[in-house]
Amino acid sequence: xxxxxxxxxxxxxxxxxxxxxxxxxxxxxxxxxxxxxxxxxxxxxxxxxxxxxxxxxxxxxxxxxxxxxxxxxxxxxxxxxxxxxxxxxxxxxxxxxxxxxxxxxxxxxxxxxxxxxxxxxxxxxxxxxxxxxxxxxxxxxxxxxxxxxxxxxxxxxxxxxxxxxxxxxxxxxxxxxxxxxxxxxxxxxxxxxxxxxxxxxxxxxxxxxxxxxxxxxxxxxxxxxxxxxxxxxxxxxxxxxxxxxxxxxxxxxxxxxxxxxxxxxxxxxxxxxxxxxxxxxxxxxxxxxxx
Amino acid sequence: xxxxxxxxxxxxxxxxxxxxxxxxxxxxxxxxxxxxxxxxxxxxxxxxxxxxxxxxxxxxxxxxxxxxxxxxxxxxxxxxxxxxxxxxxxxxxxxxxxxxxxxxxxxxxxxxxxxxxxxxxxxxxxxxxxxxxxxxxxxxxxxxxxxxxxxxxxxxxxxxxxxxxxxxxxxxxxxxxxxxxxxxxxxxxxxxxxxxxxxxxxxxxxxxxxxxxxxxxxxxxxxxxxxxxxxxxxxxxxxxxxxxxxxxxxxxxxxxxxxxxxxxxxxxxxxxxxxxxxxxxxxxxxxxxxxxxxxxxxxxxxxxxxxxxxxxxxxxxxxxxxxxxxxxxxxxxxxxxxxxxxxxxxxxxxxxxxxxxxxxxxxxxxxxxxxxxx
Amino acid sequence: xxxxxxxxxxxxxxxxxxxxxxxxxxxxxxxxxxxxxxxxxxxxxxxxxxxxxxxxxxxxxxxxxxxxxxxxxxxxxxxxxxxxxxxxxxxxxxxxxxxxxxxxxxxxxxxxxxxxxxxxxxxxxxxxxxxxxxxxxxxxxxxxxxxxxxxxxxxxxxxxxxxxxxxxxxxxxxxxxxxxxxxxxxxxxxxxxxxxxxxxxxxxxxxxxxxxxxxxxxxxxxxxxxxxxxxxxxxxxxxxxxxxxxxxxxxxxxxxxxxxxxxxxxxxxxxxxxxxxxxxxxxx
Numbered sequence: 001x002x003x004x005x006x007x008x009x010x011x012x013x014x015x016x017x018x019x020x021x022x023x024x025x026x027x028x029x030x031x032x033x034x035x036x037x038x039x040x041x042x043x044x045x046x047x048x049x050x051x052x053x054x055x056x057x058x059x060x061x062x063x064x065x066x067x068x069x070x071x072x073x074x075x076x077x078x079x080x081x082x083x084x085x086x087x088x089x090x091x092x093x094x095x096x097x098x099x100x101x102x103x104x105x106x107x108x109x110x111x112x113x114x115x116x117x118x119x120x121x122x123x124x125x126x127x128x129x130x131x132x133x134x135x136x137x138x139x140x141x142x143x144x145x146x147x148x149x150x151x152x153x154x155x156x157x158x159x160x161x162x163x164x165x166x167x168x169x170x171x172x173x174x175x176x177x178x179x180x181x182x183x184x185x186x187x188x189x190x191x192x193x194x195x196x197x198x199x200x201x202x203x204x205x206x207x208x209x210x211x212x213x214x215x216x217x218x219x220x221x222x223x224x225x226x227x228x229x230x231x232x233x234x235x236x237x238x239x240x241x242x243x244x245x246x247x248x249x250x251x252x253x254x255x256x257x258x259x260x261x262x263x264x265x266x267x268x269x270x271x272x273x274x275x276x277x278x279x280x281x282x283x284x285x286x287x288x289x290x291x
Numbered sequence: 292x293x294x295x296x297x298x299x300x301x302x303x304x305x306x307x308x309x310x311x312x313x314x315x316x317x318x319x320x321x322x323x324x325x326x327x328x329x330x331x332x333x334x335x336x337x338x339x340x341x342x343x344x345x346x347x348x349x350x351x352x353x354x355x356x357x358x359x360x361x362x363x364x365x366x367x368x369x370x371x372x373x374x375x376x377x378x379x380x381x382x383x384x385x386x387x388x389x390x391x392x393x394x395x396x397x398x399x400x401x402x403x404x405x406x407x408x409x410x411x412x413x414x415x416x417x418x419x420x421x422x423x424x425x426x427x428x429x430x431x432x433x434x435x436x437x438x439x440x441x442x443x444x445x446x447x448x449x450x451x452x453x454x455x456x457x458x459x460x461x462x463x464x465x466x467x468x469x470x471x472x473x474x475x476x477x478x479x480x481x482x483x484x485x486x487x488x489x490x491x492x493x494x495x496x497x498x499x500x501x502x503x504x505x506x507x508x509x510x511x512x513x514x515x516x517x518x519x520x521x522x523x524x525x526x527x528x529x530x531x532x533x534x535x536x537x538x539x540x541x542x543x544x545x546x547x548x549x550x551x552x553x554x555x556x557x558x559x560x561x562x563x564x565x566x567x568x569x570x571x572x573x574x575x576x577x578x579x580x581x582x583x584x585x586x587x588x589x590x591x592x593x594x595x596x597x598x599x600x601x602x603x604x605x606x607x608x609x610x611x612x613x614x615x616x617x618x619x620x621x622x623x624x625x626x627x628x629x630x631x632x633x634x635x636x637x638x639x640x641x642x643x644x645x646x647x648x649x650x651x652x653x654x655x656x657x658x659x660x661x662x663x664x665x
Numbered sequence: 666x667x668x669x670x671x672x673x674x675x676x677x678x679x680x681x682x683x684x685x686x687x688x689x690x691x692x693x694x695x696x697x698x699x700x701x702x703x704x705x706x707x708x709x710x711x712x713x714x715x716x717x718x719x720x721x722x723x724x725x726x727x728x729x730x731x732x733x734x735x736x737x738x739x740x741x742x743x744x745x746x747x748x749x750x751x752x753x754x755x756x757x758x759x760x761x762x763x764x765x766x767x768x769x770x771x772x773x774x775x776x777x778x779x780x781x782x783x784x785x786x787x788x789x790x791x792x793x794x795x796x797x798x799x800x801x802x803x804x805x806x807x808x809x810x811x812x813x814x815x816x817x818x819x820x821x822x823x824x825x826x827x828x829x830x831x832x833x834x835x836x837x838x839x840x841x842x843x844x845x846x847x848x849x850x851x852x853x854x855x856x857x858x859x860x861x862x863x864x865x866x867x868x869x870x871x872x873x874x875x876x877x878x879x880x881x882x883x884x885x886x887x888x889x890x891x892x893x894x895x896x897x898x899x900x901x902x903x904x905x906x907x908x909x910x911x912x913x914x915x916x917x918x919x920x921x922x923x924x925x926x927x928x929x930x931x932x933x934x935x936x937x938x939x940x941x942x943x944x945x946x947x948x949x
Contacts (some may be wrong), residue, residue, distance in 0.1 A: 228555065279429060280420065
């Protein structure tokens, strides 16, 4: 029983990390039709920058953690906004080329990160409380799981509120539905593009710092490995659907944890099988619009 | 003879000239191991030396793989991020069959080829239920599953992160060892030629024309009674089969399987090659692959050179990462060189002939020029 | 509506508000508009007519910059063909697209809010009141999702969005398509009211609506202009109607929907196939 609870809670925590990456992917795809391969690099960059900032204040302190999260999010947002302005915008509406540019960027940046920080993972000094566990219904659950869940819930709530109550949110929701009609109402939708990139990048950067806390290391490849699962989550949830991404994040991560524990470490394969199953039954994903 | 006639005759002459030129090129490449040629800065030594032959053979196999990817992406417009899966299936499949059984090379290869086809049929049938970006992601996920299988080695056959060495018991002696590199070179060249001919045949076939039409407008094909799904599946399986074939030759050349060949990065590298060469162009794919392989090789050499080690960090770090330079090149090509190397060559040729570039005003000079050639 | 508009005080302008010269457009590489030239007068309704799939909708989209285009588009004497869609809209071109294109997941209020402009030349409160008066139904349904509205109501949303801003011209694409006869006349009423303050370029299949609203017609066939002139002249000439539109006006049943028009109307699956096939054949 306690094992099951442990797996469920850590699964939801991992789902939180997936969501932080997948939410941006899904928003960007929904609005712009671009699959952003460089999203993992925003995460990695956010993680390294956030941890450097945390280290400056004092790694392992609460202040350091908070500053790290903030700097990670800001770095991710800045990197993403620059990517949109410099590489995506010049290729306006040429989706294949836009995807190719993000592919090139991901290859180049991962190599650059390796060059700067070395190819191997670096251990980090975690916050004392985060390295500890809390007992819940007999299960000793790593505190990072709670932090991940909290952060993902806050980001989900924040994005939902932003989409619902601001003018840009309105533009983004309308743009996801019908981008060309938004321009036909006299709105420059490109500002919204930069904005979703920045929001997605911020969530990814935040996810980077959190992932580093959970894994206890940073590595130039951490973004790429999370990105694959975020892709799967995005497809299962339905491309462009934020709620779909949230639900699929949790389903995928919990399933993965359970399979890793009970089915001979086969979590990754089970997830791909789930993807195949979803595609056979519902090609547009759980909450995707039926085209 | 009017201009249109001239153009037609010109085209016919050219069509006849290409097989002749291609044959001559293949013969020349086939003779390289017997010659003492070198290109300083590009090749590591003379063409009869095993090291150079190894690199050139790698070029031909990469070109063959890029051609198979061109079939998917360039012809049918299917942006797969999981093409490495079938390449790895060829490598690992053959390595495992040779390792675990006493089946000799050729029957083993036939077995693996069939296995690759079955795998491609299953994955293709599922992935092609979605289109566009979703298709890309789904193929990526399947390839990732293959990558996980190879790296984790849950069934104890793939050798995990270490990979698998080639078990040479079933392999003819002529294909083993550094001294026989020239034989492997010829095998690699033969694989490239076979792939090229198959791709050419597919492109000229009915299915190839339909696939190209599906790429432009799937709805239209459905309206005029075509079956886009079936055509895409055929192209998908053919491309995968060619990748499997290439993978088997790759195993012999590298005498081992490594999990890196099944990774997403590997497929992305294929995409880079095809785009670098020029999407939609057969020769572009070949040239892109060769340029990529040579660049990768030379940039790695540059990275570890004295000259780079002496530079300040701002220059040293980027220059010592070949993938950074290749990725950056790739971005620049996408941004500023639409049509890749093939497109650039075409524009250059058009400019030299004094004709209007494609897409410009209807050129008057072009047919006249054609008449002269005819 | 007209009382509120400063546009009415303006003297009748002589020149056209919109001139299109040599406009060509492509969709997915296929040319769908071939060298089209016409003018839209500064007052009244100019109807753009033609059979299904001849490029009427594409012509409007090309003017709006929604599809790849070449040629001249002159608005109030200024070239706008190099500008992006949103810039053209902000210069005073209101667009009511085919199939209404309301944002189905957004509420009626949100649909309208999206159309409101912010800043110096933003939507005035007077203008919002005016639209609210013109479409009282929409005020009642403000919190309803636009996707759950009837076709007629959606058309009102789409019209209201265009009327929220003071425009130099409205481009209205098949506003009565697929609507019941009673709703058709309501839409026509709204358009007639709008036409008193702003010139309209109207794409329409329903000849009765054209009869009621249009002052002038421009007929295109195979993406080219084949006839321009007063609306009356065309409507009174059965041979011309048959030749240009493939419609027998005398066959119209008394209650309103012309029978062949109805087939051409509310583009069914069959028509879409025909249209796609038309595109496939190179827009002919």
